[in-house]
Amino acid sequence: MHRSWQLEVQGRRLAVMEWGDPQGVPVVALHGWLDNAASFTLLARHLPHVRLIALDLAGHGLSDHRPAGQPYYIWDNVADVLALLDELALERVALLGHSLGAGVATLFAGTFPERVSRMMLIDGLIPLDYAADQLPELMAEALVRGARLSRRSLRPYSSVEQAVQARMNGRWPVSREAAGWLLERGLRQQPDGWTWRSDLALTQPSIVRLCEQQITAFVRRLSMPVLLVMAEQGIGIERVEAFLELMPALELKVLAGGHHLHLEEKAAAQITEWIGERLA
Structure with missing residues (x-):
């Protein structure tokens, strides 16, 4: 069983699931791109003694979208x-993140x-x-592509089963x-069929992103214990390798499985065993 509630941030509604x-x-869980808080359902089953608090990030699940025309910047x-x-009123928490949420x-x-x-x-860090030296060209490309994508709309699914197959x-x-x-949190019914609740703007290219030097400045401040679990068939360890030595209390684990390790029974059981040991 989970508990669902909402909070308001500057006039926007953010949806939360708790188990x-x-x-x-208290463990605050942050999901991946185009997922939602239900992404942590399987882990929650294995962590009944933890207060698991999962947020639907803005534009995802049951949370409100950002205002029209406002880009989705990760920060x-x-x-x-x-x-x-x-x-x-939580002064200090453990953070659990997957992909974008990481x-x-x-x-x-x-x-x-x-x-x-x-x-x-x-599977993310x-x-x-x-x-930095490519930002002008990348910004131009993103703006041109974004203007083109903003004119599109997605065809609704004729049934929930069709949407399930697409997600699978x-x-x-x-x-x-x-x-x-x-x-359950990511789909809604309309007169012409079933559509995703997530904001279509989330799929537009980013106009601005942090550069490696800026990201490094954040990683260098991670003095707390960090458990990083990467998937053998996920985003690839090479994407994060350059940052691993910057964290003094890092534990790196690699598990067989895909990018959504936490939604695979065997991997989820191992991940929650590690989490339980570190929260004890």
């Missing part, structure tokens, strides 16, 4: 995580290291970057059960 013991160790999520902690966790912990007791990251067979495949969890 486990309300008096347990804007830092303010939303801070608002969540303040709403719950990047948000790193930015938050680098910004407010005193608010984070430890980090547990799944840092935000995607733009090389996406770029990062998941099981039928996992697809069902994600679609």
